[in-house]
Amino acid sequence: MRNIRLKNRGIKRRRKNRQKRPAEWLILLSIFSILILGVKFYEFMGRGYLLRSIELKCRGKIDLSVLQNNMGLKPGANMLMIDLKKIANEMERCSKIKNVKVFRNLSEGKIEIIAEERNPFLRVIEEGTGRCIDVDEKGVVIGNPAEGVKGLIFVTVSSIPQEVEYSDRNSSFVKNTLQKAVQILKEAEAQGISSEEISEIDLRNPADSVLFSSSGIEFHLGTDELSHKLKRVKRLLEETRKQGMQIEYVDLRFEKEAVVKLKT
Template identity: 25%
Template sequence: MRDLHVKNKRQAPQNRVKKAPKQRKPINWRPILTWLSRGIGGAALVGALVFGSVQLYRLVSRTTFLCLETIEVSQLTRLSRSEIVALAGVKPGDAMLGIKLKEIAEELSKNPWIEKVQVQRFFPHTLSIRLAERTPRAVANVGCLYYVDTKGELFKPLMEGDQLDYPLITGLSEQDVQSDPNGSKEALKDALALIDSLKAGRVFSLEDVSEIHYDKGYGFTLFTMQGGVPVKLGNGGFSDKLARLGNIYRDLKPQMQALDYIDLDYSDKIIVKKA
């Protein structure tokens, strides 16, 4: 018996339908090129305008009809006109458009005598510099001598040649000024108020005082020109206290060398302590 071995025929693979490849649309370069050309053209135009503006500025600034001819400086007490012009760093012939007003004002403000400054330009030829100078009211010893202005601010250390003919305020230290600037300023303002009261005195006045001493815990003590006698005032009410002293000062004056102190820090009496 024969073994029959039947070999199955392989089935023919089914034919697959091939998809047609997608056709790519051609890129339309025209709008892109147009945009690029406009951008490049715009940038070139801006560059040309900037370059032209710079060149025009340089040309105009060099023209004689926009050059500085007149420098006006307000009336001064402490400083001279030549000092101000030198600090401003300008001179006739400078280009008006090239003058930097803010920089001039900042440079002038560095001078301690200058409190306020205004710099203006008036075409075609004028520069105006208006200043407000500080006025010293007293000298304060805070480790070194400083001028005190009308606002109670220390504004300038005294140098050789500076005038000393001002009331002397003592008692504040450099550390006090640094650690408590507001409190120190208020103390100096109170000292100036005391100076005003002394100036108004007819019998006992500023000329009778050699030193105004401030103590943070107590207040103010004056030292007399004659004999260096302490006159205790404390805080506030200076006019009334000094007026009471004025009532007896003529009688006390011949005895000043024998006095230890005068205490005015009361509302209804004066204590005179003999040495």
């Protein structure tokens, strides 16, 4: 009797499973049909939203021809199929671009691009050649010097790599030179020294960073304890203004005392 009951239970389970299978296939078929209809509807709607133009809003001049060729942004393209994030990523590969936002204007058949450009903060000069590059406030290379930019602080270096315009933020030149200059300026600002009081930073000697004040004083900072040394620079600048002292250079690389040379 027990064996008969077990057999009956097995038969009932198989019947239930057979009844479930058609229902599962119907669900899968329905989902697949919905997806196909969605894609077709998306393509159908896209025919009514064709690309007519691209509008770029930015401060300077940027050539969009390369972007149009790489992304296939040609008149008549389906606007719903255009990858806006990919456009932004492609534009941000340009060293001059800091941030990009891209929008679809379906009513006018237009792709709108708003590009925020990097602002020059430093102008780096190669010793002996006069070759220059502009750098932003984070030590990122912008490229060749922009015309008409005023108030930049000059940084003198022994050499600029030829490929620097295409280097990433992890290159040795960016990390060891450009970011060091930015660090000095940021720390100087924290100590109350304005950018107007600084005319140049000399980084030709890796063991000694030299800051030139706008009044012509040469401050040797070395490489460590910048915060403490720049605090002394601020104090010395105030004293020279009050007392009318004519100082040629100040060496702050020694722990206890500053070596000061007066102008003769």
